Amino acid sequence: MMATTATGRAQTVVRRIIVFVLLLTLVVIAAIGLAGLIERIIGAGATLAGDDAGLARSLAFAVIGAPLAGVLWWWERRRLVSDVSERASLVWTLYLTVATLTALVTSASALAITVNAALDGRWQPADAAAAIVWAGIWVWHRHMRRSSATAPTRLPLLPVQLSALYGLAVAASGAISAIAALVSEALAGVAPVLADSRTWFVPVLQALVWLAVGAVVWWWHRFREGARDERGGFATVVLVVIIGASAATALFGLGTVLFVVLRLLFDADAAAEVLSPLGPAIGAALVGAIVWDYHRQVMAARSERARRAARLVTSGVALIGAASGFGVVINALLATLGPTLVDSNPRTLLLGGLSALVVGAPVWWIAWRPDRAVSETDAGDPARRVYLIVVFGASAIVALVALLVIAYRVLEVLIVGGAGGLIEHIRAPFGLLCATAVVFAYHLVIWRRDRRVAPTATTPERPALARVVLVAGGDTDLLATRLRTELGVPVTVWRTTGDGGALGDDAIPGLLESLRGVPARRALVIAEAAGARVIPLEE
Amino acid sequence: MTDAGTGAPEDASNKSLKKARWPLIALMAGVAVVVVVALIAVFARGGPVEYAEDTPEGVVQRYSQAVIDGDTQTALRYLAPDLADDCERQQPGTDDLRVTLVETTEREDSARVEVIVATVYESGPFGTNEYRSEEAFDLVRVGGQWYVDAAPWQLTICFDSGL
Numbered sequence: 121m122m123a124t125t126a127t128g129r130a131q132t133v134v135r136r137i138i139v140f141v142l143l144l145t146l147v148v149i150a151a152i153g154l155a156g157l158i159e160r161i162i163g164a165g166a167t168l169a170g171d172d173a174g175l176a177r178s179l180a181f182a183v184i185g186a187p188l189a190g191v192l193w194w195w196e197r198r199r200l201v202s203d204v205s206e207r208a209s210l211v212w213t214l215y216l217t218v219a220t221l222t223a224l225v226t227s228a229s230a231l232a233i234t235v236n237a238a239l240d241g242r243w244q245p246a247d248a249a250a251a252i253v254w255a256g257i258w259v260w261h262r263h264m265r266r267s268s269a270t271a272p273t274r275l276p277l278l279p280v281q282l283s284a285l286y287g288l289a290v291a292a293s294g295a296i297s298a299i300a301a302l303v304s305e306a307l308a309g310v311a312p313v314l315a316d317s318r319t320w321f322v323p324v325l326q327a328l329v330w331l332a333v334g335a336v337v338w339w340w341h342r343f344r345e346g347a348r349d350e351r352g353g354f355a356t357v358v359l360v361v362i363i364g365a366s367a368a369t370a371l372f373g374l375g376t377v378l379f380v381v382l383r384l385l386f387d388a389d390a391a392a393e394v395l396s397p398l399g400p401a402i403g404a405a406l407v408g409a410i411v412w413d414y415h416r417q418v419m420a421a422r423s424e425r426a427r428r429a430a431r432l433v434t435s436g437v438a439l440i441g442a443a444s445g446f447g448v449v450i451n452a453l454l455a456t457l458g459p460t461l462v463d464s465n466p467r468t469l470l471l472g473g474l475s476a477l478v479v480g481a482p483v484w485w486i487a488w489r490p491d492r493a494v495s496e497t498d499a500g501d502p503a504r505r506v507y508l509i510v511v512f513g514a515s516a517i518v519a520l521v522a523l524l525v526i527a528y529r530v531l532e533v534l535i536v537g538g539a540g541g542l543i544e545h546i547r548a549p550f551g552l553l554c555a556t557a558v559v560f561a562y563h564l565v566i567w568r569r570d571r572r573v574a575p576t577a578t579t580p581e582r583p584a585l586a587r588v589v590l591v592a593g594g595d596t597d598l599l600a601t602r603l604r605t606e607l608g609v610p611v612t613v614w615r616t617t618g619d620g621g622a623l624g625d626d627a628i629p630g631l632l633e634s635l636r637g638v639p640a641r642r643a644l645v646i647a648e649a650a651g652a653r654v655i656p657l658e659e
Numbered sequence: 660m661t662d663a664g665t666g667a668p669e670d671a672s673n674k675s676l677k678k679a680r681w682p683l684i685a686l687m688a689g690v691a692v693v694v695v696v697a698l699i700a701v702f703a704r705g706g707p708v709e710y711a712e713d714t715p716e717g718v719v720q721r722y723s724q725a726v727i728d729g730d731t732q733t734a735l736r737y738l739a740p741d742l743a744d745d746c747e748r749q750q751p752g753t754d755d756l757r758v759t760l761v762e763t764t765e766r767e768d769s770a771r772v773e774v775i776v777a778t779v780y781e782s783g784p785f786g787t788n789e790y791r792s793e794e795a796f797d798l799v800r801v802g803g804q805w806y807v808d809a810a811p812w813q814l815t816i817c818f819d820s821g822l
Contacts, residue, residue: 372784375784376783376784379782386702397783444784444785444786445784445785446693447786448784448786449697450693451786452701453693453696453697453700453701455701456700456701456704457700458759459760460708460757460758460759460760461707461710461716461720461723461724461758461759461760461774462720462723462727462756462757462758463706463707463757464755464757464777464779464787465755466701467701467702468782468787469782469787470697470698470701472782472783472784472785472786472787473697473786474694475784476784476785477690477694479784490680491680537762538761538762538773540759540760540762540773541760541761541762541774541775544759544775544777544791545791548786554693558686558689558690561682561686562682562683562686565682565683
């Protein structure tokens with residue numbers, strides 16, 4: 121009986137995977153065909169010579185793809201409506217996520233490309249057709265996601281979160297490009313433009329188009345589709361990733377601005393060459409800082425654990441900047457020692473390293489707060505332990521690569537000769553190795569101190585509940601969903617074959633209460649009409 | 660709990676805090692010393708060591724500097740006379756170049772100067788994006804003076820002849 125159930129479940133999973141891969145393929149084929157046909161209609165005036173083979177392909181794709189996709193969806197929809205477990209399947213959520221994101225990314229970029237080409241005086245019917253068709257597919261999948269008959273019950277907001285992330289990334293890069301183009305134009309006095317095929321404001325407007333498209337996508341998904349109100353684990357991970365990425369962008373931009381300023385003051389190179397990275401750097405610093413600050417404020421309302429994770433990510437980003445800067449300073453120092461015939465100015469190298477160090481070190485200090493006394497809770501925080509292990513791992517990898525390069529060059533000199541070039545070859549890896557050694561030494565001290573302060577921190581007194589295994593008969597979905605949402609932990613359902621009856625609604629609050637007080641990370645719940653039994657499980 | 664009872668752990672934690680700080684202070688001091696030494700070394704240095712003009716290294720140094728500066732006339736003076744006369748000039752690139760001496764092999768009337776030529780494409784806060792390759796200059800002695808007979812492609816100023 122058990123074997124039959126397992127086989128049946130495997131069959132269902134394989135069937136779902138095949139159906140959704142097929143549906144996705146058919147949707148893409150139909151979209152390509154339809155876009156080709158629409159392109160012929162809206163671009164008819166611009167065609168100089170007909171491409172009949174292309175027309176045949178578009179027709180075949182549309183005629184085969186669209187009806188088959190429709191039939192397959194009609195069949196699958198009936199299953200989704202009639203079978204609740206179909207809607208709770210992860211494969212359904214993944215299909216919706218992939219299809220929604222593909223449609224959104226393709227239509228949004230095609231729209232921006234069409235508008236940008238129009239600003240440049242060109243009409244691109246192929247992109248306009250793609251924008252129209254994929255926008256339709258996006259609307260269709262949005263309806264699937266929101267319709268009460270077909271809406272997924274597991275991770276329902278996954279496509280929304282990722283769409284908002286895509287919008288933010290596009291808007292940020294558009295804003296950076298717009299500022300870069302503006303600054304470059306403002307610097308025309310120092311770096312005169314001798315010839316340009318475009319009017320100066322066209323690149324600015326084109327970047328603003330990307331900004332507008334990205335901003336609308338982000339705003340729509342964040343505020344209208346509910347990405348803002350999502351508090352689950354995935355939403356927090358996305359938030360931490362955004363904070364890390366925006367911090368990295370802002371700090372890199374700020375470091376480059378400082379580098380340009382230092383080079384203007386202390387370097388002899390031509391101003392136009394020194395100023396060339398200034399536009400993108402100012403854009404990255406400003407936009408990165410705005411995105412960072414906004415999400416820092418969003419993070420302020422989240423749990424202490426999430427805030428700590430964000431602080432650790434910021435600290436890690438700043439540490440990478442500061443350590444790389446220190447490595448480059450050593451590299452520049454060694455560049456002065458070799459037997460150089462013609463120099464490329466080690467000042468530039470040194471000023472670059474100093475910029476990274478000067479920007480990275482204070483941010484690391486503020487995020488990591490090394491001057492603060494470490495409490496037992498801090499020292500035992502799993503996120504902090506993971507951070508330290510990641511630092512050790514990354515240091516080990518960097519050190520290994522650097523050591524290999526250095527050993528290769530030293531042995532080459534010993535075996536082949538040519539000692540004069542040794543410093544030139546090893547100065548960059550040697551700088552990295554020194555920086556890594558400093559980072560490793562500091563964090564090793566922290567690790568050992570943490571272990572002293574909170575030696576038992578890995579096994580907290582009362583571990584938080586992390587997983588529930590529910591054994592129940594009858595309609596278990598309602599109870600499982602309730603446990604999932606109320607406790608915020610994954611629930612695995614094992615259905616019983618005998619009919620012990622379903623747990624009454626009035627018993628659920630009591631069950632939740634006893635689960636909240638359970639002294640283990642995993643708990644087994646046996647729910648029957650007679651009542652629920654909670655059994656804490658060992659690791 | 661008495662006053663002494665609350666005071667003792669505080670003292671102990673202060674002591675351990677101070678004890679915990681010294682590695683950070685030591686490492687920060689180390690970083691500061693390296694930065695200061697690097698600043699002094701880079702800014703106090705006038706430029707590369709100048710090799711004597713009658714040595715192969717000195718000729719390679721002057722020739723390379725002239726090519727990098729775009730001063731073709733000066734560069735031609737360091738070429739072997741027969742090559743300089745037939746030179747069909749080409750424009751050298753404008754990338755930043757750094758030439759480091761590896762070793763010199765000097766014979767009766769010829770010499771070979773091995774170098775590392777680093778082409779610097781761009782600089783940023785995380786260092787430079789550069790390509791390094793080991794190259795060699797061949798030199799000949801004519802009338803007691805060293806002349807460049809073959810140069811790496813990055814420092815070539817004549818078509819076909821390898822210069």
